[in-house]
Amino acid sequence: MASTKRPGAPGTLTPHAKPVISMEEWETKAPLGEVEARSVNLIKAASEKAALPLKTPQQFYDWFALIDRSVAHSQEAHYRAHLESVSEHLDTCDRLIQRIDEIDSAVDGMLNEWRLVEEGGKSLKGACEQLLEERDHLLSITDAIDERIGYFQELEHATRMLNSPGDSLVLQTEFLYMVERVDVCIEYLKAHQQRHFREAEIYLLRFQQCMTRAMTLIKMFFVGSLKALTVDVTKRMSEKDVSATAQMHLLYTRFYTVSAQLAPLLAELERRASAHPDELSSLLSECHSAYFTARKGLLVNRLLEEIKGLDPTRTELVELTRTGCSYLKQLCTDEFDLFRAFFNSGEDQLYAYLESLCDYLYDDLRPRILHEPRLTALCEVCTVLQALMVLDVPAIDDDDDEYVDELNLDLDGSAGRADEAVLQGAVGDPERYSVLCAEGAGFGLPAEACLKPVTGFEIKEKESVSQLFQLKSLDKQDTWYPTLRKTVWVLSQLHDFVKSAIFDDIAREAVNLCRQSLVSAAETLKSKAQSTLDGQLFLVRHLLILKEMTQNLDLENKNPDRGIDLSGVTDTLASMLGRTTSLLPFPNALLTSLGMPSDENMNDVRRALDQELKIACEAVIASCANPVTAPLRSWTDRVHAHRLSAKPLGTSSVSSEPPSSTQTVQSMPWATPTAVNALFTTFNGACATELRAAVGRLRLYLEDERTVSVLLGHVQDRIVDDWAEWRALVRDVYPIGSGAEVDVGTEDLARAMSGATCIIHTLSPLSVNYQRNPEIFHQVNVLGTQNVIAAAVEAGVRKLVYHSSSGVVFDGHDIVNGDESLPYATKLMSPYTASRILAEQAVLGANGRDGLATVVIRPTGIFGVGDQELIVGAYDTWKKGTTHVQLGSNTNLGDKTYVSNVAHALVLACDKLPDPAVAGEVFFITNNDPRLFWDFIRALWGRLDEAFPEEEAKRTKRKPVVIPRLLAFVLAYVMGWVAWLRGADPPPLTPYAVTFATSTMYFTSEKAKRLLGYEPEVGVDEGLDLTVKVCTLH
Known part of the structure; x- marks a missing residue:
């Protein structure tokens, strides 16, 4: 049976879509004629009564296949036409390609022929150039021969002329x-x-x-x-x-x-x-000798007559020097100019000749100089001689101020150099004898010699007019110790009159002798006075003035164009007495803090002076603080001694339980709550009396208020440190809630702050140690800050700097390059953050209250020596060997600020207050170097591995484990719930810790840089090195 399936579609698609014709368009485009209409009617009639030729389904299938093939054949007719068209196009393209190949062959032939012609032209050009080069070479040889022969031909011409x-x-x-x-x-x-x-x-x-x-x-x-x-x-x-x-x-x-x-x-x-020189220098020397012999023969008699006319036996030394040297200067100038009219060389012979002329006046002046006892007269002689050495002026007036001005003129004239050379010997004598007079001036005399009465027969000296020492207290030098006043006077006299090298030696010796005299006088004063504080303040005051004087000397020698900045003395105190000074080598770090160049010639003087000043300042601080804190330290020592004596032998020094001797301490008569309260009352009274009296003495001896503030700040620090140690021990003996509490109220704080000029409030509980008692944050950060503000207002303090935290603007979302315009966090991450926000608002709200200026400092990610959070946590993790665990993907940047940079910012803020641009403002403080969180932690661990190789060797290498952020949160919540159900301490892994370790949070400190002048002094890597270095020491 034949297949009845419809044949498949052709293998290629039609290039165009088949058009669709509607019935209306069909009727319009193909109208039916009469014959067609008759045929349609016949078909219609036949179809209405048509016989059914299809008897079986097979016949239907055959019929349908025939129809289908007919339709397909009619539809593919345009495909066949298109294929024939494409074939014709292909034949045309083949003919074009053949023609192009013929053209390419012709072009290649032309190119080959062109290359042959080009190569021939190059060969011809090369041959021509070679010929030209040969011609030029021959011409150059001819010119060279002519040139060389010319040198030899000159001999005949020269010989003929000389004959x-x-x-x-x-x-x-x-x-x-x-x-x-x-x-x-x-x-x-x-x-x-x-x-x-x-x-x-x-x-x-x-x-x-x-x-x-x-x-x-x-x-x-x-x-x-x-x-x-x-x-x-x-x-x-x-x-x-x-x-x-x-x-x-x-x-x-x-x-x-x-x-x-x-x-x-x-x-x-x-x-x-x-x-x-070998052949002709002797001829020139003969000319010089002939010239000087002729000139000296003409001038000597006239010079002797002029010197006799000055009447040196009756004329005063300075006037004789001025008149005689003026004449000699004019004579030497005329001789110098005349010599230069003849010669351009021979300066050594000229100076020897001029010096021989000056010897005639020098022989008359030298005996008078040797017998002159007055330092000012010798200095005036030096002024006259130096002015004549370096200046080219016709005469010198009698006004002493003009001498000083003239010494600052140009020193480069030739005549000035001639006078300098010939008068050098004359200047040497008054310089030497000025030094001898200075050594006997008395700046190194003992205290007893300085106190002897004035007899009225002393040699009268003129007042110094030198501007060498531009000291703040120069107008009060009548209150200075005599040796210091004499030192300043002598050095002021000598500075402009002797050589700088000689003056440097005198200055070093004078400063050393004066320092020794001041120390001796201070010891004498302390032995005779009722209080040692007077002798110590006497020494500090005079050493500061002496320090200013040495700084003036250093600036004068090293950079005379620089202005004199006296703020370095107070900076010296701050740097010498600062707590971080011990980390720096002394005294080079001290010199750096002063902004002074290191001068090896003055190192020994400054080192001794700085060391003496540091010792004196520490003695003053101790004398001011000891009367206030002595009872507290005595009580603390008794508690420690009692505990050591009550501790059984062989027990561990570290125990998680409180010592059993606490009850014993409480039972002691001197440690009862009544005794402790009485001791605290005594301490408050000492703050109000002893400290206030000490502040009054500081201001009496020291004129500079900033110097007083520096010393007073260290006194307050020592008192606060002793009080904090005592208070912590009291809290240990009498914990909160025991019924026998001792605390400090607002009135006590006000009395403790009496005399203070600035308060830097940094006290706060650690955010990781009080999770079970969040109320402590409110008590310390909020109520404690309010107490500090109230006490500062009551005590009349004018500056308050509050140490806050950048976490007050952090609500769990990333912060990128945040600034001070960020609002407070609405989603509080912890009770610590909430208390910090309230404390900040209280401090900012107090700005302007009764003259109090406040400012808030927000450090970010503090780390360094003494850090109890970040560094301790990372160290414990390293110690346990769990450094292979990482929370999050380590893509979060965060600020890390070294602790000394924060201290630097606090001091800057204190100095800037009460500037209206700073008061009432907040400032972010960072190192301006954000780091990936785990990169920073691993950098610390790497340094620990290098510092403790034995620990690193014992640690087992483990495959890194990265815990995703979401999973870390789940673990933190689960561990927290379990700890809460068991009543245990909160686990180390908390949601806040996970947020902190996996969030991006860094800020800009541009505002602090602009208004406070803040720049980080210690970088992040340097800070890590210092931290690990201290870990190795402890």
Whole structure:
């Protein structure tokens, strides 16, 4: 049976969709005619009564297949037409490709022929260039031969000219040109005699002979002219009644006239003598000797007459020095200018000649200088001599202020250098004897010598006008100790009058002797006074003034253009007495904190002075604090001693239970609640009386309020430290809730703060240690801060700096480069955060209350030495060997701020208050170096491994375990519920800890940088190094 299935669709798709025609379009496009309409009607009639030719299904299938093939054949007609069209196109493309191949072959042939032509042209060009190069080479050889022969031909011309007769040969124009050519030939032959020329040495020798003959002619002409002129001037000056003007004309104008003719010849001789010293320097020396001999013969008699006219036996020393040196200065200046009219060299011989002229006045001045006892007179002599050494002025007025101004003028003039050289010997004597007078001035005398009465017969000295020491307390120097006042006076006198090297030696010796005298006087005062504090404050005050003086000396020597900044003295106290100073090498770190350059010449002086000042300040702090805290420290020592005596032998020093001796301490008479309350009352009374009296003495002795604040701040720190230690021990003996509590109220705080100028409030419970008692945060952070504010207002404190936390704006969402515009967190992460927000609001709300200026500092991620949270937790994890566990994916950045940077920011904020731009503001403090959380922790662990290799060796290497953030939260909640059900302490893994370890949170400190001047002093890596270093020590 034939298949009745419809044949499949063709393998390729039609390029266009088959159009669809509706019945209406069919009727419109193919209307039926009459014949067609009749046929349709017949078909219709037949179909209405048509017979059924299909009797079986097989017949239907056959019929349907036939119809289907007919339809398919009609539908594929356009496919066949399209295929024929494509075939024609393919034939056309084949013909095009064939034509393109023929064209490519023709183009390749043309290119080959073009290359052949190009290669031929290059060969022709190369041949032409080679010919041109050969021609140029031959021309250059010809020019070189002509040039070299010219040097040898100059010998004949020079010899012929030098053989010419007559003394006026050197005045001919061609003579100097011939000398120049001979010099060129000599240089050429020296440079090439070893290479290409035969008989070059002979020619060189003959040229040198010509040069020597030429220079000898110049020397002979100069000496002859000078002798003739000297004879004529001597003859005319020996005549009677020769006026001063005529003498000046004979001594200088005549010589200047001759110099115009001789100077060019002497210049040639000097130039050749410098180039050929072995052959020609003797000729130049003969010219110098002849000149100085002639000049000295003309001037000595006139000079002696002038000195006699000054009447040195009756004239006062300073006036004699001024008048005589003024005359000598003018004479030396005239001689110097005249010598320069002839010569450009010979300064050493000139200075020796001028010095010989000055010896005549020096012989008269020296005995007077040796017998002069007054330091100011010797200093004035030095002023006159130094002014004459360095200045080119016609005369010196009598106004002393002008001398000081003149010393600051330009020192580069040639005449000034000449005067400096010739008067150097004259200056040496008054300098030396000024030093001798200074050594006897009394800046190193003992205290008894300084207190002797004035007799009225002492040598009167003038007041110093030097501006060397620009000290704040200079107008109060009548209250200074005499040795200090004498030291300042002597150094002020000597600074402008002696050499800097000599002055440096005197200054070092003076400062050392003055320091020793001050220490001795302080000891004497402490032994005679009722309180040692007076002697200590006396020493601190005078050492600070001496420190200012040494700083002025250092600035004057090292950088005279810099202004004098006196704030370094107070910075010295802050850096010397700061708690972090012990981490730095002393005294170089101290010098760095002062902003002073390190001068090895003054290191010994400054080191001794700084050490003495540090000891004195520590003594003052102890004397102010000990009367207040002595009862507290005594009680603390008794408790520790009692516990040690009651502790059984062999027990461990670390126990989780409180010692059983606590009940015993409570039963002691001196440790009862009544006794403790009485002791605290005594402490409060001492704060109100002893501390206030100490503050009054500080302000009495020290004029600078900032210096008082620095010392007072350290006194308060020591008192607060002793009180905090005592209070912690009291809390240990009498815990909260025991019924026998001792606390400090607002009135007690106010009395404790009496005299304070600034309060830095940093006290807060650790956020990890009080999970079971969240109320402690409210008590300390909120109520305690309110008490501090109230006490500060009552005590009249003007500045309050509050140490807060960046967590007050953190609600669990990431913070990227946050600033102070962020609002407080609405979702509080812990009771600690809630208490910090309330405390901040209280501090900011108190700004302006009764003159109190407040500011809030928000550090982020504090770490460093003494850290009890981040560093301790990481250390415990490292110690347990669980460093392989990681929470989160370690993609979260966070700020890490070293603790000393936070302390630096607190001090800056204290210094800036009460500036309106700072008061009432909050500041984020960071290291400006956010790190990935686990990268930071692993950096700490790596440093611990390097510091403790034995611990690292014992640790088993484990595969890292990463706990996803969500899973960590689930574990934290589950562990918290279990601990709550069991009544146990909260686990270390809390939801807050997970949030902190897996969230991005870093801030910008641009506001602190702009308004406070804050810059991190210790980087993150350096801070980790310091932290681990301290761990290795402990």
